[in-house]
Amino acid sequence: MSVKSVRPSLFRRMATAVVQWIDSDYCPEGAEKMRNEPDKVDWVRVMPFVVLHLGCFGVLWVGVSAFAAWAAVFLYFIRMFAVTGIYHRYFSHKTYSTSRAGQFFLALWGGTTVQRGGLWWAYHHRHHHQHSDDPEDAHSPHVHGFLWSHIGWITSRRNFPTDYSKVKDLAKFPELVWLNRFDLVVPILYAFAMFGLGAALERWAPGLGTNGWQMLVWGFFISTTALFHGTACINSMAHLMGKRRFKTEDDSRNSFILAIICLGEGWHNNHHRYQSCTRNGFYWWEIDPTYYGLKLLSYTGLIWGLKDVPKSILEEGMHADHHKSIAAAQRSAEREEEISAASPLRTVLPAAAAIAVATATAAHGEMPKKAEGPAIHKDLSGELVKPDIAAKPASPAPGTDNTGKVI
């Protein structure tokens, strides 16, 4: 290929990426084609994301005040609630109901998280549930490695467009599509609001020792960057760190630490087992601040119809610790294997018994298939059977609670 033919195409790509900063649906070559490309970082397109991180260094110039630092913490949690309670538990899974005006308000709140539009977020998240830890999963640490699952996947060209056909229930609202398409509007307004707040406090409450630039750095750049990495921990760490209560087909885990950082989302293995309820912490001791916040919001009338965890799932969870039971049986089998190498006749039977226990444990219980779950996901079910899935432990008949549940 000559230099002449490369340059126009490179410039066109860069120009396209710049337009996409403003209009994220702009895709002259076709969104479908872009989604089918191999993973490739688009450095021009991710510049706003790079600037978000670089903006944190502004602290070297603006310094810190107690007010700005606490505001950053408060804004982290209030917007983490928007990620978990709105983008995740409403837009992605519809685990409660609201009015159209309420939905728009929630979308605006979600927009302040600077994690793109609710439809883009929900599309990728539903895709994650359909393909968890399969090669098609955009952010599986087991398939793509930790760094890619944490941050790399959002820099890849193929992950930029929203597949509206996978979020039809949301795409029928033009106001949501508009917010999703022009997904920088709310973040820019939020950044201006931070600057304005700081400037107003400097003038009317100088004792607080803050100003416009300081609030912009702490309230927008630092708080939002921390919010991004806190959220990204669910994509990376929640499939690596913690225990597995339920025997799901993916590697999702339950972690108390992640539940604190992400307001209850750390109970990720619970959530992969049953996605249609409003809670991720299934039991009273599994702290789930997002659920508590949603419960409070339901008293205001803004939202309603929060969904409980079915009794059968709770009972299944009480009697299952597949991570422990399978690992224990495997360890036992390995130990016996070592002894067996020294004296085959003495240990062949116990080793066989241990393997049988592991097999029985793996086969027992109700393993949900990815094709299950809310009806909202069913349009993707035709794509689910992949050779690598077939290689995983057999899936017995799924539970009845999770099937055909219309949300």
Ligand SMILES: [Zn+2]
């Ligand atoms: Zn989910």
Ligand SMILES: [Zn+2]
């Ligand atoms: Zn997951």
